[in-house]
Every structure is written in structure tokens, then in C-alpha cells.
Amino acid sequence: MSPQQKALVLPRKQGNFELSSRSIPSPGAGELLVKIQSAALNPFDYKIRNTDYVPHYPVVLGMDIAGIVEELGEGVHNFRRGDRVLAHGKFTNDFTAFQQYALTVASFTAKIPASESFDSAATVPLGLDTAVVGLYGDQLGASITPPWEEGAGDHESKKPIVILGGSSSVGAYTIQLARLSGFYPIITTASPSNEELVKGYGATHFFDRNLSGKQLLAAISEVTDDPIKLVYDAISLPETQSVAWELLADNGTLVLTLPASVKEDEGKGRRVVTTLSYPHTPENEELCSSSWARVEEWLSDGTIKPNKYEVLPNGLEGIIGGLERMKLGQVSGTKLVAHPQQTQ
Incomplete structure (x- = not known):
């Protein structure tokens, strides 16, 4: 060589x-x-x-x-x-x-x-790790119990999640992990041309990404009466963060992939966390080692597409x-x- x-x-x-x-x-x-x-x-x-x-x-x-x-x-x-x-x-x-x-x-x-x-x-690799850390990371995510951990049970079963940008790489993997964690409904936004794509990943409800925060909130209210305690903004531009912030219920968590332009002190106990997809950082090593041990199986059995x-x-x-x-x-x-x- x-x-x-x-x-x-x-x-x-x-x-x-x-x-x-x-x-x-x-x-x-x-x-x-x-x-x-x-x-x-x-x-x-x-x-x-x-x-x-x-x-x-x-x-x-x-x-x-x-x-x-x-x-x-x-x-x-x-x-x-x-x-x-x-x-x-x-x-x-x-x-x-x-x-x-x-x-x-x-x-x-x-x-x-x-x-x-x-x-x-x-x-x-990067898309899946960003979804894993954003959902399950203690310091750099929403701190949900990973579905592969003993005792995870049905923690998230029948809880709604909103994923903005479901056709992006990160959005696609977040939809699939949300399904694995038992979230329902799994609500996502994307371009209308990608509706079938995101539903194929496991989204249960699709809305046009061009809806305003108020329009999206009204549409979601017809899907579920439960408060939206978790929004994963896979795009994280200022305009999508603004929409996400309108959707998020009191004491909810907004996960971002870029620095926050919304302010946590705007109230209601809501938490904003900018995730980091990097598995090599000490905060992520244990979590990502656990998920990577399952990647071959997930791909083989179709859990992750x-x-x-x-x-x-x-x-x-x-x-x-x-x-x-x-x-x-x-x-x-x-x-x-x-x-x-x-x-x-």
C-alpha cells in the first residue's frame, strides 16, 4: 500500500x-x-x-x-x-x-x-449521533431514558413529540428514534414533496414547513390535546426556533442543532439545549458507545433506515x-x- x-x-x-x-x-x-x-x-x-x-x-x-x-x-x-x-x-x-x-x-x-x-x-453516523445525543443526552440533550436501557419501559409512550425539519438527515433519524422510544403522535414538518419520505421514517402526522407558529399550533391541537413538552428543531434557524418556541408547552424542552436565538428567560420554565453530535467528547462517550454497539443490528433489522x-x-x-x-x-x-x- x-x-x-x-x-x-x-x-x-x-x-x-x-x-x-x-x-x-x-x-x-x-x-x-x-x-x-x-x-x-x-x-x-x-x-x-x-x-x-x-x-x-x-x-x-x-x-x-x-x-x-x-x-x-x-x-x-x-x-x-x-x-x-x-x-x-x-x-x-x-x-x-x-x-x-x-x-x-x-x-x-x-x-x-x-x-x-x-x-x-x-x-x-453524524445524523444518527445528533439524534441520539439530542434526545437522550443528559447534558447536551433532552435527557430521555434511552429505549435500550433497562427500565426505559414506556416512559415516552403516548407522549407527543414535534420534529421540525423531518426530511433533513438529523430529522429523519430523530423520527426513527422517537418511534423506538414510543412517542405518539410523532409530528413533523417538511416540504410537501417530502411528506411520504418522512412518513416512511415513522412520522404519524405531517405539516407543511411553511406554516407559521400559530398555524402549526392550531393544526397540532387537532391531532392531540396533550401539551408539547419536547420539540426537536433539526433546522434551528432563527425562524424555525421561533416557531418551535411557540409550540413548546410550559416546562418543556427545545432541542437545537445550532446556537439558540430564543431566550430561556422568556419564561414558563422552558429549557433550551443546543446538542452536540460529537461522540468523542467526554459528555457523550458513554451514551454514544451504547448506541454504536447497536448500530449494526438496527440497520440489519430495519429499526434504523x-x-x-x-x-x-x-x-x-x-x-x-x-x-x-x-x-x-x-x-x-x-x-x-x-x-x-x-x-x-
């Missing part, structure tokens, strides 16, 4: 992506080296260019990894060379997705069942145009996936 690989690199803040070459890393204890077959794109990957989040440049981005195990680090016993795997990347260049080889952490890596392709598997996806042409170079389309709002209900090994 060549010691060098191709990678898509962002050389500087507000710079332009460039195709470059970098060394293929070696796995340490608890790590795997994966030959990446499919890498999925996320909004974070274009938004980060204009932030101060990146401590060092050049940087390789991408969090959604699917590929083949090439090497095992010390202490990794539940994988073998040649296994097809998916993994949630880590914000360190050797562990990111927009390159041909990456390291993964065994705790946040799972085997891909025969029923799924590399492409479908690549749509899972991956996102719809579109494959981009031209390997890593195709990511550049894909991110621009996402930035311009030209992608809906679909995850974009690149094939790093096809890079010319």
Missing part, C-alpha cells in the same frame, strides 16, 4: 478546497485504519470555512465514513481486516472522511450489514460542488455522498 493518499484539503480560513496528498496514518490502540469507499457531506462542512472553529490549517473535513478495514490497532478484537464498516470521524486530520484512508475509533465504528451499501451506511442519497461524480473533487449546492439550498431530503477512491 502506498504511504501517500489523496485528500481534499482546506488550506486556510475562508480558503478554497484543494486536492492534495498526505500520509496514510497507522492505527493506535483502540483504532482501525479504514480504506474509505463512501464519505457523506454535512452542512457543517461548508459552514466551518467562515468560523474560528478550526484550530490548525490545513484541515481535512468530513465526519461520515464508510469503507473497508485495512489494519487493526492494539486491543481491537471485534473487527477483522476486510470488514465493511461505518464510523463517525473525529475532528483531527487523520480521522476525517474527505480522503482515501482514515483512522476510526473502534467504539464509534460498526459493521455494515449485508443489506446496506457503503453509500447508504455513510449517511448514518439510512437517508436517501445521491452519489457525486469525480471522487473527492465532487465534494466541492456538492457543498456549494448545499449552501445554496439546492439539496432536499437527500444526503450527498462521494467516492474518494474514484479521485483522479
Whole structure:
């Protein structure tokens, strides 16, 4: 195997992506080296260019990894060379997705069942982890008892949940976990063209995303008399947060994926929490290790369905145009996936 690989690199803040070459890393204890077959794109990957989040440049981005195990680090016993795997990347260049080889952490890596392709598997990691932490995280989520924990029972059974942006990657996984937790009704918003898509994920009631907060509240009141104690805003723009805040009952929780523009001190004991999809942070390690131990089974038995996806042409170079389309709002209900090994 060549010691060098191709990678898509962002050389500087507000710079332009460039195709470059970098060394293929070696796995340490608890790590795997994966030959990446499919890498999925996320909004974070274009938004980060204009932030101060990146401590060092050049940087390789991408969090959604699917590929083949090439090497095992010390202490990794539940994988073998040649296994097809998916993994949630880590914000360190050797562990990111927009390159041909990456390291993964065994705790946040799972085997891909025969029923799924590399492409479908690549749509899972970041979206699913954002849904898991947002619903079940103690510090960075709504602190609901995970359905796989003993004693979870029917805690959420017959309680309503509203998920804004149900056709987004995070929204789709949140709908599926809400179903697993026993929420009912599972109410979501999306574009009318995505109604069947979100119902396929498990939403019981669909409303047009263009409804105002008052219109949506009126529509929901015809579905359930119960107070809405949990709203998951998978979009989290100021306008969707405003709608979510109108829906949320006293002492309820609003889960966001971006910083809050609504104020908790606007009353009624309502809590706002901005979740963090990153499984590698200490607050999330235990929860995400537990969920990742179930990912292969969930995919195999259909408990979790991956996102719809579109494959981009031209390997890593195709990511550049894909991110621009996402930035311009030209992608809906679909995850974009690149094939790093096809890079010319």
C-alpha cells in the first residue's frame, strides 16, 4: 500500500478546497485504519470555512465514513481486516472522511450489514449521533431514558413529540428514534414533496414547513390535546426556533442543532439545549458507545433506515460542488455522498 493518499484539503480560513496528498496514518490502540469507499457531506462542512472553529490549517473535513478495514490497532478484537464498516470521524486530520484512508475509533465504528451499501451506511453516523445525543443526552440533550436501557419501559409512550425539519438527515433519524422510544403522535414538518419520505421514517402526522407558529399550533391541537413538552428543531434557524418556541408547552424542552436565538428567560420554565453530535467528547462517550454497539443490528433489522442519497461524480473533487449546492439550498431530503477512491 502506498504511504501517500489523496485528500481534499482546506488550506486556510475562508480558503478554497484543494486536492492534495498526505500520509496514510497507522492505527493506535483502540483504532482501525479504514480504506474509505463512501464519505457523506454535512452542512457543517461548508459552514466551518467562515468560523474560528478550526484550530490548525490545513484541515481535512468530513465526519461520515464508510469503507473497508485495512489494519487493526492494539486491543481491537471485534473487527477483522476486510470488514465493511461505518464510523463517525473525529475532528483531527487523520480521522476525517474527505480522503482515501482514515483512522476510526473502534467504539464509534460498526459493521455494515449485508443489506446496506457503503453509500447508504455513510449517511448514518453524524445524523444518527445528533439524534441520539439530542434526545437522550443528559447534558447536551433532552435527557430521555434511552429505549435500550433497562427500565426505559414506556416512559415516552403516548407522549407527543414535534420534529421540525423531518426530511433533513438529523430529522429523519430523530423520527426513527422517537418511534423506538414510543412517542405518539410523532409530528413533523417538511416540504410537501417530502411528506411520504418522512412518513416512511415513522412520522404519524405531517405539516407543511411553511406554516407559521400559530398555524402549526392550531393544526397540532387537532391531532392531540396533550401539551408539547419536547420539540426537536433539526433546522434551528432563527425562524424555525421561533416557531418551535411557540409550540413548546410550559416546562418543556427545545432541542437545537445550532446556537439558540430564543431566550430561556422568556419564561414558563422552558429549557433550551443546543446538542452536540460529537461522540468523542467526554459528555457523550458513554451514551454514544451504547448506541454504536447497536448500530449494526438496527440497520440489519430495519429499526434504523439510512437517508436517501445521491452519489457525486469525480471522487473527492465532487465534494466541492456538492457543498456549494448545499449552501445554496439546492439539496432536499437527500444526503450527498462521494467516492474518494474514484479521485483522479
